[in-house]
Amino acid sequence: MKPLSDTLSAPDTDEAAANPVVGIDQTKGDFQYKVAYEFDAGTGLSEKTVRYISSVKKEAPWILEFRLNALKKFLSMPMPTHWATKDLENINFDKIRYYLASGQKPKRTWDEVPADIKRTFERLGIPEQERKFLAGVEAQFDSEAAYSNIKEIVAKQGVIFANSTEALREHPEIFRKFFGKVIPTGDNKFSALNSAVFSGGSFIYVPKGVKVAQPLQAYFRINAENFGQFERTLIICDEGAEVVYMEGCTAPKFSTSTLHSAVVELVALKGAKIQYITVQNWANNVFNLVTKRGVAHEEAEIKWIDCNIGSRLTMKYPGVVLKGRKARGEVLSIALANDGQHQDTGAKMIHAADETTSNIIAKSISVGQGRSTYRGVVHIPKHLKGCKNNTECDALLINSNSRTDTYPAISVRGDRHAVQHEASVSKVSADQIFYMQSRGLTEGQAMSLSVNGFINDLARQFPMEYSVELKRLIDLEMEGSVG
Amino acid sequence: MSQLEITNLHVAIGEKEIVKDLSLTIRSGEVHAIMGPNGTGKSTLSKAIAGHPDYTITSGDVRLDGKSILDQEADERARAGLFLAFQYPSEIPGVSIANFLRAAQQARMAEGEELDASAYYKRLYSKMDLLKIDRKFTSRSVNDGFSGGEKKRCEILQMAMLEPKFALMDETDSGLDIDALRIVADGVNTMRSPNLGVLMITHYQRLLDYIVPDHVHVMWDGQIVKTGDKSLALELEAKGYDWVKKELAAATG
Numbered sequence: 247m248k249p250l251s252d253t254l255s256a257p258d259t260d261e262a263a264a265n266p267v268v269g270i271d272q273t274k275g276d277f278q279y280k281v282a283y284e285f286d287a288g289t290g291l292s293e294k295t296v297r298y299i300s301s302v303k304k305e306a307p308w309i310l311e312f313r314l315n316a317l318k319k320f321l322s323m324p325m326p327t328h329w330a331t332k333d334l335e336n337i338n339f340d341k342i343r344y345y346l347a348s349g350q351k352p353k354r355t356w357d358e359v360p361a362d363i364k365r366t367f368e369r370l371g372i373p374e375q376e377r378k379f380l381a382g383v384e385a386q387f388d389s390e391a392a393y394s395n396i397k398e399i400v401a402k403q404g405v406i407f408a409n410s411t412e413a414l415r416e417h418p419e420i421f422r423k424f425f426g427k428v429i430p431t432g433d434n435k436f437s438a439l440n441s442a443v444f445s446g447g448s449f450i451y452v453p454k455g456v457k458v459a460q461p462l463q464a465y466f467r468i469n470a471e472n473f474g475q476f477e478r479t480l481i482i483c484d485e486g487a488e489v490v491y492m493e494g495c496t497a498p499k500f501s502t503s504t505l506h507s508a509v510v511e512l513v514a515l516k517g518a519k520i521q522y523i524t525v526q527n528w529a530n531n532v533f534n535l536v537t538k539r540g541v542a543h544e545e546a547e548i549k550w551i552d553c554n555i556g557s558r559l560t561m562k563y564p565g566v567v568l569k570g571r572k573a574r575g576e577v578l579s580i581a582l583a584n585d586g587q588h589q590d591t592g593a594k595m596i597h598a599a600d601e602t603t604s605n606i607i608a609k610s611i612s613v614g615q616g617r618s619t620y621r622g623v624v625h626i627p628k629h630l631k632g633c634k635n636n637t638e639c640d641a642l643l644i645n646s647n648s649r650t651d652t653y654p655a656i657s658v659r660g661d662r663h664a665v666q667h668e669a670s671v672s673k674v675s676a677d678q679i680f681y682m683q684s685r686g687l688t689e690g691q692a693m694s695l696s697v698n699g700f701i702n703d704l705a706r707q708f709p710m711e712y713s714v715e716l717k718r719l720i721d722l723e724m725e726g727s728v729g
Numbered sequence: 730m731s732q733l734e735i736t737n738l739h740v741a742i743g744e745k746e747i748v749k750d751l752s753l754t755i756r757s758g759e760v761h762a763i764m765g766p767n768g769t770g771k772s773t774l775s776k777a778i779a780g781h782p783d784y785t786i787t788s789g790d791v792r793l794d795g796k797s798i799l800d801q802e803a804d805e806r807a808r809a810g811l812f813l814a815f816q817y818p819s820e821i822p823g824v825s826i827a828n829f830l831r832a833a834q835q836a837r838m839a840e841g842e843e844l845d846a847s848a849y850y851k852r853l854y855s856k857m858d859l860l861k862i863d864r865k866f867t868s869r870s871v872n873d874g875f876s877g878g879e880k881k882r883c884e885i886l887q888m889a890m891l892e893p894k895f896a897l898m899d900e901t902d903s904g905l906d907i908d909a910l911r912i913v914a915d916g917v918n919t920m921r922s923p924n925l926g927v928l929m930i931t932h933y934q935r936l937l938d939y940i941v942p943d944h945v946h947v948m949w950d951g952q953i954v955k956t957g958d959k960s961l962a963l964e965l966e967a968k969g970y971d972w973v974k975k976e977l978a979a980a981t982g
Contacts, residue, residue: 676783681815685887695829699822
């Protein structure tokens with residue numbers, strides 16, 4: 247099939263000038279390699295685009311119908327600017343490229359991974375011990391998986407670990423039942439957009455009682471200008487099963503705005519445990535508008551660990567619907583907003599059964615003119631008993647023109663619940679920096695150390711390699727913020 | 730043998746001149762005490778030497794081993810061998826003392842060079858043993874929720890680890906009960922060596938009962954007005970600062 251359009255539109259330099267982003271060290275994600283794209287849906291969004299994507303993927307008719315229905319919803323829904331930032335209006339949907347694929351088949355061993363892609367990983371500065379991890383990685387290269395071998399290992403346990411296209415084609419009996427159920431198409435404008443044009447993302451099914459020993463991992467990048475990445479992830483953990491999933495994202499820097507709009511749905515059946523870990527470092531022109539939600543059944547546990555660094559605007563509120571008795575939900579969130587960036591993040595905890603427990607710890611750091619916003623929803627209805635929620639949100643301001651806002655919405659009815667909420671705002675003081683400098687640390691090192699200290703109690707709960715990566719990303723951000 | 734040379738130093742905060750034409754030379758192995766009532770510029774002197782950005786040096790010079798340090802940032806001065814023990818040390822939540830000191834050591838190494846972690850901990854523990862500090866201490870966040878005594882002990886441990894050429898100790902005794910004072914003084918005395926020069930700033934004579942200085946200077950209105958040996962401190966204790974004031978009035982009057 248021929249691409250609808252084979253030209254990339256020219257960088258829109260005016261738009262870049264309107265949003266000057268100074269002092270950010272983005273060298274980490276600032277690169278791209280030439281890739282011959284075999285499939286290209288061209289720019290702009292119409293029924294034709296959606297049909298093109300669906301036909302390239304050789305999808306079943308029900309999926310095409312699902313996509314077309316979603317497109318209608320997307321087009322009819324207004325931008326949520328009555329509560330969210332007006333910056334959303336700057337997304338030019340006509341300039342976005344909704345589907346690109348290199349047409350390469352997923353690779354089995356590291357040796358078979360194209361040198362370009364390996365170089366990409368190298369440029370990301372992944373240390374030796376993390377490369378070992380990558381040897382077992384399901385790495386997302388643009389729309390399609392470029393590398394995968396952990397699949398075989400976990401397949402022996404009956405685990406299905408596949409990209410969304412493959413899983414919907416080969417295992418519809420498992421995935422169709424849950425697909426789009428946790429996050430309905432019309433949940434919000436961007437979940438509707440994703441539902442219309444999704445490609446890539448992981449589908450995982452862990453059978454009853456299976457505890458997956460190694461974390462399953464994916465690494466996403468945006469490698470084409472104007473290319474929106476709309477991955478769709480669905481993880482189903484059957485009764486008593488356990489899995490940890492990690493995603494890391496970085497994107498090259500382009501002068502035009504790019505859009506990343508993912509949907510991630512988790513289903514933890516009775517007694518299951520899912521941990522979903524994200525460390526993102528988007529380039530500062532990326533709109534990162536993601537819907538993440540899980541349903542925890544009886545005695546199940548869902549834990550979101552979410553770190554957002556970079557992007558122009560991130561809007562993301564991982565949620566857990568606590569559907570079964572004694573279900574537990576947790577969101578640990580770290581956001582760093584540098585100059586020209588807005589991190590609008592938070593959490594949602596919907597208690598829908600007795601004795602359910604939720605915990606939210608959110609820490610945000612605002613650097614320079616960066617802005618961080620916490621939005622939280624905790625809902626405990628009247629007919630339930632024995633529910634518990636703990637919410638803590640702490641903000642750290644680095645400069646006097648940094649900004650933070652907190653919008654916690656906690657609605658608790660009934661008198662048989664325990665709810666606790668704490669919020670704090672602190673600032674890195676000049677005295678603190680001088681103190682550290684007088685010990686020989688440079689101003690940048692001192693800032694980094696303060697920030698790392700601020701998030702330390704959260705970062706300690708992360709898997710080792712992710713807390714190391716997080717620390718390195720923060721060091722890079724802070725280096726650029728001083729002097 | 731090192732030398733810290735302060736010559737005709739003038740320091741201002743904003744428009745206000747605090748230190749006025751102060752000169753003082755400290756050599757390795759010497760302990761100097763600067764005494765004086767509140768508001769005479771003692772703390773200003775130590776912060777200005779350490780490179781606090783709020784303090785402007787309007788004229789004069791500070792030289793370390795003959796080289797002016799005035800165009801250096803605070804961290805460069807620290808790496809060159811200065812150490813300021815703070816009167817009110819800052820808290821750094823979430824950063825353990827061990828990690829903080831490790832970062833400070835790492836900052837002194839050449840780019841690309843990695844600190845040997847096991848050697849570092851060995852050294853840290855030996856210094857802690859020397860200063861009779863409990864091993865658990867360094868896993869706590871720097872000064873976070875510390876008592877006055879613990880904060881000062883943390884300063885002393887940092888000083889021991891960073892092995893400066895010159896230590897500026899700003900009111901190290903303030904806020905300490907007698908037991909804490911003794912611990913801090915023991916620490917400083919343990920570190921006294923021909924390789925370390927100390928400038929101790931204090932309001933009270935009592936610290937000097939524990940750390941016996943080689944030279945005592947009395948500071949008044951931004952200047953050193955009297956210099957002597959440890960007996961000067963005792964004389965001050967007996968006669969009070971009014972004595973200096975009267976002498977000064979007589980001399981200028």
